[in-house]
Amino acid sequence: MKYCYKQGVPTLEEAMVILKEAERLNPGGWVKHSMYVAEGAKLIAEQTDNLDPELAYILGLLHDIGRREGIYGMRHGVDGYNYAIRNGYDLVARTCLSHIGFKYNNEVVIVGKWDGTDEEHSFVTEYLLGTDDTDYDKLIKLCDYLSLPSGFVLIEKRLVDIALRGGINEYTIPRWKSTFENKQYFEEKIGKSIYSLLPNVRENTFNI
Numbered sequence: 001m002k003y004c005y006k007q008g009v010p011t012l013e014e015a016m017v018i019l020k021e022a023e024r025l026n027p028g029g030w031v032k033h034s035m036y037v038a039e040g041a042k043l044i045a046e047q048t049d050n051l052d053p054e055l056a057y058i059l060g061l062l063h064d065i066g067r068r069e070g071i072y073g074m075r076h077g078v079d080g081y082n083y084a085i086r087n088g089y090d091l092v093a094r095t096c097l098s099h100i101g102f103k104y105n106n107e108v109v110i111v112g113k114w115d116g117t118d119e120e121h122s123f124v125t126e127y128l129l130g131t132d133d134t135d136y137d138k139l140i141k142l143c144d145y146l147s148l149p150s151g152f153v154l155i156e157k158r159l160v161d162i163a164l165r166g167g168i169n170e171y172t173i174p175r176w177k178s179t180f181e182n183k184q185y186f187e188e189k190i191g192k193s194i195y196s197l198l199p200n201v202r203e204n205t206f207n208i
């Protein structure tokens with residue numbers, strides 16, 4: 001596949017084709033979720049000086065591309081990384097891993113149940129330990145928490161929903177804090193609430 005002028009990612013058109021192909025392999029709500037992550041990332045990036053909205057959109061579209069391999073838990077991060085590396089999309093590969101973990105007290109916490117191999121787990125934690133989140137990593141992580149398959153919602157609703165379904169552990173509050181730090185980071189950049197940029201948050205959050 002060709003590179004677009006941006007290194008390390010497919011063109012927008014190619015990214016759409018890649019997502020459609022993945023949907024055929026493993027249909028599910030994750031595809032619409034990915035489209036909202038992309039849209040949210042673009043809308044926020046448009047309001048910043050240093051982020052490219054189209055690049056943000058492409059990374060959002062493909063952050064969960066590992067789900068093409070089937071219905072799995074957190075191993076979708078490694079599956080996505082491997083898929084992206086095979087195709088020469090280094091930046092996509094990075095996002096596939098960065099959105100499944102965060103650093104806390106000098107260790108890497110993977111957010112959710114690990115269902116890959118031990119070797120893959122070591123690979124992810126070492127990779128994330130050795131790298132700091134870029135603004136794109138932060139943006140995609142943030143939008144991941146803002147986007148359901150049905151649209152944008154209040155982050156608090158999504159966090160509670162995840163806790164109710166998956167349970168909580170000692171990393172739950174640090175994870176919530178890191179999400180709110182990301183939110184604040186972008187709100188300081190854009191000078192307003194992120195919710196002012198995202199359509200239908202009220203309707204989706206309160207089922208109005």
Ligand SMILES: [Fe+2]
Nearest residue numbers: 033063064144
């Ligand atoms: Fe996601």
